[in-house]
Amino acid sequence: MxxxxxxxxxxxxxxxxxxxxxxxxxxxxxxxxxxxxxxxxxxxxxxxxxxxxxxxxxxxxxxxxxxxxxxxxxxxxxxxxxxxxxxxxxxxxxxxxxxxxxxxxxxxxxxxxxxxxxxxxxxxxxxxxxxxxxxxxxxxxxxxxxxxxxxxxxxxxxxxxxxxxxxxxxxxxxxxTAPPSRHTELLRTFSELLEKNFKTEHSVSGYAAAMVITPNHLNEIIKKSTGFPASHHIQQRIVLEAKRQAMYSGVSMKEIAYDLGFDDVAHFSKFFRNGTGLSFTDFKKNLADGFNQ
CATH class of the missing domain: 2.60.120.280 (Regulatory protein AraC)
Incomplete structure (x- = not known):
């Protein structure tokens, strides 16, 4: 269930x-x-x-x-x-x-x-x-x-x-507390768009198009402001939601993958490993071991 x-x-x-x-x-x-x-x-x-x-x-x-x-x-x-x-x-x-x-x-x-x-x-x-x-x-x-x-x-x-x-x-x-700059405004817009659309939009180009700037410019601005490009933030937001669902719900990896916009479970599995350094199965096992300690 x-x-x-x-x-x-x-x-x-x-x-x-x-x-x-x-x-x-x-x-x-x-x-x-x-x-x-x-x-x-x-x-x-x-x-x-x-x-x-x-x-x-x-x-x-x-x-x-x-x-x-x-x-x-x-x-x-x-x-x-x-x-x-x-x-x-x-x-x-x-x-x-x-x-x-x-x-x-x-x-x-x-x-x-x-x-x-x-x-x-x-x-x-x-x-x-x-x-x-x-x-x-x-x-x-x-x-x-x-x-x-x-x-x-x-x-x-x-x-x-x-x-x-x-x-x-x-x-x-x-x-x-600093006055908002052009970069600050773009970072805020990107963050808001990412929070609303991370399940359906996984590409930097998709967010750049919504902001009417080029993907390279978006990556450059986000990296200057945070130390990481936009692609990293997109990956980490998706991985965070996958971790939340794995920890706090009874859904399967297939269900989580589908909820996060992945039609191919194997693709999601590779995406999760790249973002965490662990397979989804190992992550779930570590959670279970932690709760049983």
Whole structure:
């Protein structure tokens, strides 16, 4: 039987806003069913654990849950938070559109959750001084979220941006604070197109055509900005999704290959090996061995 990873969506809540803020206690009492297993979101999630312990699986990695840590989860990431007993903290959820179509602060969350180092992962430690500043913002967010006053969305958006600015001070985000350049805009456009189309478009030429530039120019720009050409990012995005499905669902290699736009399973198998250095079978075996330890 095929088992897929649930996708949770934001925007159908009683407030009518693509934004939510709740305590972890409220989430545990009211959302325990949909958060019981591994799942993914179509929105950004910030989990601030003020006190508590446990483990947090994000994609292929597991991180310890400790007091005063913040986890940043980007849309599409698969995660599962398991706490040892009660945990105190807050969960903030919002879409890119709510924050702003091209707001640089949303890139902070994406960078933390996807591009962070394996040692630290999508985790931001909260210092004692920073805790009080964040609490003040959270209290303002909760107060405004519970009311339905004029310009409520604008005020919530403003407080959310302040919260993200405080987080940015704990992360190296020099690139996100610099004025956007032509290369930055092209990188952003490529990233957005890749996230939307990686299952159906596997070629640099396809993305270049959508951006009205040549494939060589696209590869050059992306390599200057990231250190790797566009072709590498396309490969790694497809491989990441294959890993997610292999780890968190009961689908076969054939089903994963088809879902990711490969008609030939042998082609997908070679593609996966080139991207990971492992065969799909060995990758699955390593997963099983890791879970059984």
């Amino acid at each position: 095929t088992v897929s990873t649930p996708l949770l969506e934001l925007g159908n809540n009683v407030t009518g806003l693509p934004f939510e803020i709740h305590s972890m206690e409220w989430i545990a009492e009211n959302r325990w069913q949909r958060n019981a297993g591994a799942h993914r979101h179509n929105y950004f999630v910030i989990i601030w654990v003020i006190s508590g312990s446990g483990r947090h699986r994000v994609d292929m990695n597991t991180y310890p849950v400790r007091d005063n840590t913040i986890f940043c989860i980007a849309p599409g990431q698969v995660h599962e938070l398991q706490t040892d007993g009660d945990a105190h903290g807050y969960v903030i959820s919002f879409t890119q559109e709510f924050l702003g179509a091209h707001d640089n602060q949303a890139e902070l969350i994406f960078r933390c959750s996807v591009s962070a180092s394996p040692d630290e992962g999508p985790v931001i430690p909260v210092s004692e001084d920073m805790q009080q500043e964040l609490l003040d913002v959270v209290n303002n967010l909760r107060k405004e979220y519970s009311n339905f006053f004029l310009l409520r969305s604008e005020i919530l958006r403003g407080y959310l941006k302040i919260f993200l600015v405080y987080l940015s001070r704990r992360v190296d985000v020099t690139a996100t």
